[in-house]
Structure formats: C-alpha cells, structure tokens
Amino acid sequence: MTSTTAPPRPLPPALLHNLRRLTGDEKHDAAAHSTLDVLWVLHDRVLRLRPDDPAMPGRDRFLLSKGHGPASYYAVLATAGFFPEHWLDDLAGPTAPLGHHPDRLLVPGVEISSGSLGHGLPLAVGLARGLDLTGEAGDVHVLVGDAELDEGSNHEAIALAGRWGLRRLRCVVVDNASATLGWPGGIARRFEVEGWSSAHADAADHDALHAALTRPADGPHVTVVRAARKGA
C-alpha cells in the first residue's frame, strides 16, 4: 500500500524486524497487517502476562479469535519473549510450532487454537464466566475481525456477555472493512444494544488505542479499531 499519508507508528524496530523475518518479504509493509498495532499495544501496555510463566494464575487472558494470518501475533509474542525468535524462520514447516493458524498446544502464550471463524468470542464468554465462578483474577481480551462477526456464534456470545454483565470481558474488533454485507449503524451498535460499552480508536494512534482498551466499564466492553481497508 502507499504509505505517504500514514502517520509514523511507535512500533519498535525489533518487532518490525521479526515480522519481516516471518514473512520473508521486505516490501511487505507492516501497515498491511491490520492486527499488528492493537496486538502490540495489548501485549506492551495492557495485558498482565509473564512470558517466562505463560500459564501464571491470575494472568489476563488474550484470545486471538481471528486466527488466520497470525504473522503479527507471532512477531509480537516473539518480541515479547514468549518463545525463541528463531521459530519465526520456519513458518508451517513439518516440525514448526508456528503454523498458518496458531495452536495453543504448540505455542507458549497462545490461549486458544483458532483459525475457523466465530469460535473465540463464545470461548471468551465461557472463560470470563468461569473465572467469575472460580474467583481467579484476570481480564479476558478477545480479538475478532469485522467480517468474522458475520458468524452467528458471535451474536450468541455478544448477547450472552451483555445479559451476564461480564465485566472482565473485553472484545477488540479490528475493522478493516472486510465484511461483505457490512454493519448498518456501525459495528459498535451491535454490541451496545446488548448492553456493552464501546470505544473507537485508530490502529495507528497507540495512545488512543490504549485508552480505549483500558476504559473502565461496568460490563463487557468492545473497542472497535479502525485499520487500513483490506486490500488497500
């Protein structure tokens, strides 16, 4: 994409290096990865996680529902120290832990195995409800794509989370305008009518992202992140 008008992003050089290492494509601009900014802000500034103890009790949970195209996710996890950076050099090889869809049994720090659309949000709702039942600490963050919201399973989950008032549940919708039929009234509206609070932020504005992702809420909270249009 052309990047002449894009603002400079405060992404660390090590992260961008790791992303290029993974894709093997020097001209593949980081902005093409719609999830990169929000994944970095979450892992750098929001989530309470310990890379040396990825199963730490009381940690925040991050569920990547949008599991296709996980290059940004792997680059963020490697940069944050969850696994050795040399793993990035063998994507989807016969003995590689990193595949085209992440596997929670193979990758430290990955909470769910994803790739098929519409599974992460219902899992996150159950996890948030479960942590309420066990009394364990930690927020549950789940990242979905705007087109992924087409799946009916997500609408079941959005309604449940609202009715149950799941305060620890925080959803991020990365909106790269890829839903075929769109969302009249806006994506956030779908959540709001079910009792969620909402916020918007641009992917490139990391301070705004941080504020939106951490906004206090009495119930489930959604942040709709405007990213570059798919294919732009």
Added chain:
Amino acid sequence: MRARFRTTMEQLLHQEPRTALVLADIGPLDLGRGTPVARRVVNVGIREQALVGVAAGLALAGLRPFVHSYAPFLVERPYEQLKLDLSHQDLGAVLVSIGASHDAASEGRTHQCPADVALVGALPGWRVHTPGHPDEAESLLRAAAAGDDRQYVRLAARPNPDPLPADGRLHVLRDGGGTAVLAIGPALAQTLPAVADLDVALAYTSTPWPLDADGLADLLRGRDRLVVVEPYLEASTAPQVVAALAGRAVGLTFAGVGRREVRRYGTPEDHDRWHGIDAAGIRRRVLAVG
C-alpha cells in the same frame, strides 16, 4: 435415566466444586435453586453453538462442565464446536444427551439423532457411553465428574431390566455356540428375548467407544460370527469392532437404526420394528448369520 441424571447432577454440584452444568433452555434449569451451587448452573438460552463454546471456556477456567440437551441440538447443530472448541483445544467436558435415536418418535425427525455416536466417535479423544440402566448412568456420571477428559453419555428412555457394571468392559452374560451377540446399552432389552432360546453367546457393554478390545477377543475365542446389536445408526460401532478384531476372519452383522429416514411418527417400539431392531427383527438377523 433422565430423572437419575438430575439427582446425580445435583449431588455432583454439591460434592464437586469444579462441576458446572451448561444448558440451553432444556433440562434441569432450576437445579440447586436457592443454594450456592445454583451459580454453577449456566443457562445460555437457545444458543447451541454458545452452549459448547461457553462450556469449553469454563473448562479453560479449570471447571468440569457437563453439557446437556437433546442429542440433535447437543451433537449435530454445534458439531464444529465439539471438534474445535473441545477436541482441538484439548479441553475436557461431559456431554449428556437425551432423545437417543428415536426415543422421541412422535416428535419426528427433528428430534431424532441416530448418528450421534458415529459423529462423536469420528472426533479424537472422546469416550462414548450408552448406559442401559439408571444405575449405570449414575456410576458413569460420577466417574466422569472425577476426570478431565471428553466423554459423551447418551441417556435412553427405555432401560434394560437390570443394571450391569458400567466399567467400560465387555461382560459375558451367557455362553453359547459359534455365534456371539454383543448388545450395546439399551439394545440389551430387545436382545434378551430375541436370543432367549438360541444357542449363542451373549455379551454386553455400556461403553462402545472405546470398545473393550480384549473382552471382544475373549468373546470370539473359538467363534467365527459376531452380531452387534447397537441402539444407534447401524454400523456406528464398526470401526471399533474391526480394530479390535485385528484382521481376524469373523462374520460380522451390525443390527442398528437404518440410514433411511422413516417419515412416520408412532412410538419408539414402532421404529424399532421398522428398523428391524425389535426382538423379532434381532432374532431374524442372528439366525440369518448362523
């Protein structure tokens, strides 16, 4: 069996703090009401995809979810959730269904689910139980509560006359000649009168998946015919039986619910007759291979 599920589940909720019950507007919605355990009864409304997804999320939080609904809504509608949210995540849960095969005969095809055992059996890491008596159901549920694995407990409306050990093993009920008959779960009720005066061996199991391979090998020692009477889609047990026989030449007959859709209502007994798994039909099948 469903009544026993309710009483057993209520006790498990009180005795096992990890236990949760996940429902979709069907089943004992009021379980534990007025007591602290009621918060572990989670009703998602009529949302069967979320039913399984939420159960898997509860398992991620360290709970032991029991998930209950009618078989078609528990297994067929959210099948990808069973595959991905539970199997692929390697998470444990206990599915407990009612509406086995044509137990809900008068409700029609929408409430019938003969293929559930074949479908669950096609997924990795599941154990499938088809208890034939409320006592068996209770002991299977209690054992499942103590585990972390994936189990499917298929409750039937018409029990066998007496309980047998529900320990995953194959139990020989009667010795006999060259043909062995294996009755699975509630199919024993019709199989007992079917073979009462025949010179055949009769064995029973309430756990068809995984099938007790050693028990089957023992049963077939000196025998060359096996008739499997199964209360679900015919030949659902075939992969387990064939694997247990390990290449032995044994004449096999599977007597179960046919694949064709019987577009009629009536009673479960009517459907047994139409599918040839009433006592007379089973007897014909056993004699045909003898």
